[in-house]
Amino acid sequence: MRSSVDKAAVKMSRRWKLICVPTVIVTVIICFTSTYLLLVKGTNRWGSGRGLRVNQNTRRTGVETTRNFSRIGNREEKTRENITKVVDREQNKILMTNSAAVAVCCTDLMNLDKDKAVIIGRRRKNKGFLTIGIPNTPRSFGKSDLKRTLKSLIQNTPNDLGQSHVSIVVFASALDQSTRLSTRDIVAGFPEHVQSGLLQLIEAPRSFYPNLSALTGSDLYNRVKQNVDNAFLLAYAMDSADFYLQLSDNVRAPSNYLQSIRDFIKQQGGAYWVTLEFYPVGFTGKLFHGGGRDMQQLIHLFTEYAREQSVESLFGHFKDLNVQLRDAVRRPPLFAS
Template identity: 35%
Template sequence: MRKTRKVCCKLLLCTVCLICIFHILLTVDVNMTKRTDEILHYQQAGMLMNNISLLRNILAGKEMKNLSLPSPLTEFQKFYNNHNAVDKKVVMYGQSTRDQGWFNRTYLQLMKKKISGTELKNLTLPSALVDFERFYNTHSNIDNSVVQYGNFTNRQGYLTIGIPTVKRRLNGDHYMYTTLNSLISNTDQGRIQDVIIVIFMADPDESWNNESAKKIYEEFKPHFDSGFMQIIKAPKNIYPDFSNLQKTKQDSAERVQWRSKQNVDFAFLMLYCQNLSTYYIQLEDDVLVASNFVKDIESFVLNRTDHWICLEFSTLGFIGKMFHSSDLRVISSVLLTYFSETPCDLLLGGIIKFLGQNTPIHSSVSLFQHIGKISSLRNKMMPSIDRFFKDKGSNILPIMKLPKGGHPDAKFETNMKIIPDYPPENVYKNNLFFWASYPRSKQYFRLIFTKNINMSRLVISTGENINKTDFLENGVIKVGFNNKQNICNDLKEIGRFVEGEFDSLIQGIVIPENIKCLHIEAKKGQKRWLIIREIEIFQNKKYEK
C-alpha cells in the first residue's frame, strides 16, 4: 500500500511539473512572438557593429586578418538602407544626440563607399562650400599648385607639421618666427629628411599673406630650398560668405565666423598634407618645441599597442594633436560638412570616439608650449601655458613678459592676508611682487592715485612668472572716480582677468577717464595663494606697444 502511494505521488508530481513546463514554454513563445521584431533589430545592430569594426580597419589601412563575417557588405547595406540611419540602439558611446546621429550618417556613407571599392577621390560638401568642392574635385586633391614657397617633394616623410597662421594685433605676428626657430633648433639633423613643415597663410588679407610669406621665406630660405619647409595659400574663392552664417552654440556672429573659417582652414591644410608623411601633427603659430621632440614622438608611437586615432602631445587646444595621415581625408570631410555649426575641438572629439578611441591618449609630458597671448579672434586674450611641458626649466616664458608702462603716485590698500616681506608696494618694484594667502570672495587689492589720471592702456599680471602658480583664478577690475576719506566709491567694473592676466588693449576695453581708484577684486575664494606681480599703467598712447 505504501509503495502504491509513493508511485501515485511521483506520477502526480511529474504531471504537475509537465503542466508547469508546458505553461512556461507557451508564455515564452507568446513573448517571443511579441518581441520578434525587437530581437531581430538587435541582431542586425550587432551585425552592423561588427561591420563597423571591419570598416574602421579598412579606413585605417589595416588588413582583415582576424575577422570572419558572413557577407558583410550585403548585411551592412541591407541594415543601413532599411533604417536610413543608425538609431540610438547602436550608438557606441555617450547619448544619442543630433551631433552623434550626424556623425553616424556621415561615416556610414563614407564606409559604404570604402568597402564597396569606391575610392573617396571626390568630396561632396554643403552648398556653401561649392567652390571648395569644385576646386578639390577638379584637382583630384589639393596639389602643389597651392605651394607659394618651398620645393614640393614626392618622398614619404615620417611627420608632417601643419601650422596655420593669420594676422594678429600688436605685433603678434612675430610669434611665427619664434615657433620656426624652435622647430629648427630642436629637430635633429639626422631627422630633418623625415620632417616636413607646412605653413598655411590663412588670413583673409591677401596682401598680408603675400608680404608675410615673403619675409618668412627670406628669413629661412635654406630650409625652404631643402624641402624642410613649405608655404601654401588657398585660392580666395573657395571660402564661403561667412557673414551670412546662422548663429549656433550661443556664440556671437563674430565668433561663429571665426570658428567656421578655422574649420575650413584646418581642413584645407589637412587635405594638402594627407600624402606627405606617415603621420600629421598640427601646431599653432605661437609655440615652443621640446628638445628631441621627433624622437619622443616616435618612441611614444612605437610603444602603443592599442588602437588609436589621435595622440596628444600637449594639453592645450589643437596644439600637438597627431593623426595617421590616412585619416586626414575623413577628418577633413567632417570639418567641412559641419563647418558652420560646431567648433573644431567638439567635432574632433566626436570623430575620435566614433572611430573607436574612447578616451584621450596623452604623452606623459607635453612636447609643445604655448607662448602667445594675443588670439586671432579680435579682443580675445589667450595666456594659457602647459604646466606639463618637458623643458619648462627655469626661464621666464615669453608670455609672462609685459610691456613697460608707468607707475603714477598712489597709496596701496588691501584686506587680504599679506605674506610677510611681500607688501602691496612691491607691484611697483622690479623683480618683487605682492603675495597674499588664500584670498576670499570680494577681498580686494587697491591703488588710490594721488591725482586723478587717464589711462590709455592697463596691463596687470598675476602669478609666478615661470610656472604661473598662485595666479588670480577669478577676478575683476573696477575703477573709481571719487575719493572721500581714502575710501573708493562709485566703483565700476571694466573687465575680467583671463587666467590671471588683464590687458585692456588686447581685450578691447576702453577705460573711462578721470580715474582716482584702481580696484582688483576676487570674485571667488581660491585654494591657492595669490601673487600680483606687475601693474603697468600707460597714460600716453605713444608708449602702448
C-alpha cells in the same frame, strides 16, 4: 474549555494568513520589479534615468549618430583591423548622409592641385616620417609668434632627418594681402631650409572659401573660417608622410621633440589609436596617421559641419566615431606656449 481555545487559535491563524499572505505577495512583486528594472532596464530607482548601463544614444548638434559598441568588448583585446570593420560600418552611416553635398565639398579637396598651393619652397617627392602643419592666423586676442615657433622646430630638427623625413608646412590663412606678405617674409627668412624642402609656405585661393561676408556675427565667421582652413591644410599634407602633426604658431618645440614623438608612438605597441596628443589645448599638438580614411574623415567633418561646430568639438566627434575610448595623452606636454 479546550474546544473554545482551539477555536480561538484557528481564528487567530486565519487572521495571520489574511495579513501575511498578501504582504508576502506584495513584497515579492516589489523585489522582482526592482531587480528587473535594475538588471534589464538599467535603472536603479523607480522611473529614474540613472542606471548601470551607459546610454550610447548621443544627440549632437550638427553631428548626430547612434552607436552601440557595448558588444565590441575590451578595446585592448581587439586589433586595429577587426575594429575597423565595425568603425567603417558606423562611419558609412554618417558619411553617406547628404552624399551629394559631401561629394562636391570633398571631391574638390581630394583633387587639390598641391603644386599651385605652394608659394615658397617645394613639395617633397618621397613620403617622409612626419609632416608638421602650422596655420598662421591673425588673432584678435593672444599672440602669433610664427618666427619663434619655426626657429625652435628648425633648430631641433637634425639635419639628416630634416633633409628627407620631416616637412614643416606653414599655411598663410589670412585673407588680407598685408598679413600674407608678412607671413611670406617670415618663411623666406629661413632660405637654407626652404631650399632643402624642410620648410614650405602654402596659401589657399580665395575661390576656395565660401561666401564669408554673408555670415552674421564674428563667432560664426571665425568658426567657419577656422574649420575650412584646417580642412585645406589637412588636404595638402595628407599623403606626404607616415604621420601628420598639427601645431599652432605660438608654441615652442623642445630639443628632443622628434625622438619623443617616435618613443610615444612605440609605447602604443599594437593598441588601436587614431590620434596621439602632445599638447592639451584645442587642436594643437594632435598627431594622426598620414593619409587614409582618418584624415579624409577629418576633412569631411571640418567642411560639412563648419557652421555648426568648432574645431575642438568636431575633433571630439572624430574620436568618438573612430571608437577611441581613451585619450592617448603624453604627460607632461611635449610643446610649450
